[in-house]
Amino acid sequence: MKDALKAAQDAIDQVVLGKSHAVKLALTCILAKGHLLIEDLPGMGKTTLSQALASVLGMSYQRIQFTSDLLPGDILGTSVFDRNSGQFVFHPGPIFAELVLADEINRATPKSQSALLEAMEEGQVTVDGATRPLPDPFFVIATQNPVSQGGTFALPESQLDRFLMRLSLGYPSEKAEKSLLLGDDRRARLDRVEAILGHDELRRLQALVPQVNASEALVDYILRLVNHTRNSDVCAWGLSPRASLGLLAAARAWALLEQRSYVIPEDVQAVLPSVVSHRLRAANDPAGHGGDSLALWLLNEVPAV
Amino acid sequence: MSAAGLIPRNSLAWLLTAQVVVLLPHLPRLPWWVALLWVGCALWRVQIQRMRWHSPGILLKSAALVAILLGVFLTQGTLLGLDATVMFLLLLFMLKLLEMHNPRDALVVVYLGFFILATAFLFDQGIPLTLYQCGSLLVLVAALVGLQQSAGRNDPARALRIGGVMLLQAIPLLLVLFIFFPRLEPLWSVNMPGGSSKTGLSDTMSPADIANLARSPELAFRASFDGEIPPLSTLYWRALTLSRFDGRSWSQDRLLNNLPALPLDTSGESVEYRVVAGASGQHWVYSLRGATTDNPALRRMHDFNLQSIAPLNSTFGYRARSYVNVQMQAEPLSKLERARQLELPQQGDPRAREWAQALREQHPDDGDLVQAVLGYFNQQPFFYTLKPTPLGEHSNDEFLFDTRRGFCEHYAGAMTFVLRAAGIPSRIVAGYQGGEVNEQGGYVLVHQFDAHVWVEVWLAGRGWVSVDPTFQVAPERIEQGLEEAVRGEGSFLEDSYLSGSRYRGVTWLNDARLAWDNVNYQWQLRVLNFKGEEQMGLFRRWLGTADWQRVGMVVLGLAGGIMLLQAMWWLRPQRMNGSAQQRVWKRLDQRLARLRLQALPGEGPRAWQQRLQVALPAQRSVIDSFFDEFVRQSYAATDSASKADQQQLQQALRALFKVIPRKRPASASYLLQDGPLSSRDKSL
Structure with a gap:
């Protein structure tokens, strides 16, 4: 089954070229049952990555393009009067998919954003008084564009905290881009991707994650990291317990992807930048985009053993 | 020439800083071109470091040596003596910058810096300089550390930090050495720095000498008493006696001075006190009437004063005990001594001699005659002033009968003249009278403006008796000090605007001045004067002996113990924390x-x-x-x-x-x- 994980990873790498680390992190995120926020410029392969993930994992896929006039109903679905039956019939919104891509989440109004974020948190939606469960597995990939911020509603810290990881794909290497240009159409490649992991297998893998051994020494390391952000004047505020839980879950999932039954400090170090960077803000940086360098600073400051 | 670059940049910066810091206390005593020379040398050295300029050749270096020798000679007038040799050393210290090719040369410069730091104490041992030199020491040690650092290191603060820690670690050792290290008398005698032109008493006294001295606010000495401070009006500090008169000025009688000291009756009432005198370059020290001392550096003289065997070239402290009511030389004077204590010039002051004869006829008893002269000063319109009218050829005549305006030396001089002319052996005692009580420290400050002269008369059966004609004219001088005595005239320290003594009226200023003076006094008493007898006394109290062998063993034991403790701390095992x-x-x-x-x-x-x-x-x-x-x-x-x-x-x-x-293998990369x-x- 662990080989299936490797195969899934390879299959996505076939589509998203030269981004194996980001792909691995995205898989880690799914295994740790967390949601993913991708922050990058347009055209960097955010959609491709999410589509490839959906295909490989055999998930149903929906995309919601967030705009400023998007209403909660457009996400969750509405009840429409059916003349034939004389009753209101619920038409589920795009949220009722296993993998939802919320594109440019920061373009929507806070009201619509919170509809999505509530669904992410609760695993269910309530429309017209009726509570409807979301499918399982349920995984949200939200994207936002860090550059053009005009007319957007930046996610507040409390909502950023709902995402287990924040990734940034970045430009591909020259080699990867060359093979991208020389190769097939991406659509054609995507179509060729087959489901490698079924829902049952994914669920079983997700259940394996908490069983990965995190020793006392390792937990101490995570505590050192978290406490350092809380006690240092460099950070505006420290990491929350949700963040340390997320860090441990992500490190376990990463260890699982590394085919190991225990977590070592390197696993924590691998996932830490994407897990904590959107949760940290430098004390002297009111804009709050220095999270990545803070994560590196943190790793360099705290002894691993 | 490229070898010059071998000194790390960081070290050079430290070295130059250390030089400036070490030279700074000397600069005020040196001509302006010395500072200029340093700037030139430093600039050249920096240019060598940047490989812009070459090091000077042998010819230039020889020329520079001759030039600085010439410079020292032209400035100091000699190549010998303390000032000249220290200046020469400083100049060589600067020039060494240009001859610094490798780290070893730089080490020599730093070591020289330590030496130059020490030479500054030959000129001044005050608290401000000492504190400053602590800082200099830190910079020098930092320079030393900087020289040992690798060329790649570029953190000047690190050298300072390490140096600071090293010096802090040395403090226990410093204390042990301060207490126990023997203060050796210098093997050679060092002349007074600064051309020995010190303000103070001199061994001759012409009219207006003391009045000039009384314009100076400088400190002469400080004295603290065991027990209560006696009333200031009784504090007549003797320094020297003047017995020879040449018609104009009074001077010491060397012949009488060299007679053996006379025995002193030590059964009466006595006061014990400790005096810390400033450097005067002279032999005499200050004591009250009938003084004895245990200090081996002092001796009692024939005139019952104390004298130092070596001139006072630096601050000097001593203890003395005075039997204030003792009779001094009650037995009849020898023929020679009587003759010399009566000696007057053949000519001059005819009116004074005439008056003396008239008095003699009137008062056959010596005591009555003395009282008559004092009475004359008391009843005639004499005026006590810091600005006496200049006197002509017959100075005593003019003063006694015409001008009648004078300072203590006029009264004492004229009275001694008259008494001698009347056949009564008498002499002038020069010293200080009174002082200022520092309540905080419980001691008396005596300034130059407290300088005073009075008269000593030999009376049969009573020995030498002090009489003060000034008291008859201006009793407030004796009772309240000079400031009160010349208040009407407004001449007290009129030229010394910056002197603290001038502003005694401002309470807070006066308190601050006295507090600072107290700090200085304690410094001199407890730190600078901790040598010789003081040190031995401490050993005797602590160790029961002052035997150097025993003391040496204690020093070695203590120093070794301290270093051992420090080493143990340094080598302590890592604490057992963590898993x-x-x-x-x-x-x-x-x-x-x-x-x-x-x-x-x-x-x-x-x-x-x-x-x-x-x-x-x-x-x-x-x-x-x-x-x-x-x-x-x-x-x-x-x-x-x-x-x-x-x-x-x-x-x-x-x-x-x-x-x-x-x-690490050398080839490891x-x-x-x-x-x-x-x-x-x-x-x-």
């Missing part, structure tokens, strides 16, 4: 630091392992087995490590220690600049 694995990790980290293979900040075990595999390929299997065991115990095991596990890890560590090289994090970044 067993963490301690093993730390030991490996320290061991590998010698090979510069220590764990990078935040580096995890596997990343370190990989780095070590690359660096030490031959030891790979041992490295792997250690790290496998480490990771297994720390992370893979579900329960905490057992004793057996810990021993296994220790064994793996020992095995690793055995195979890794002791020192395996120091990875990239940390574990940057390598991960590439994959991101």
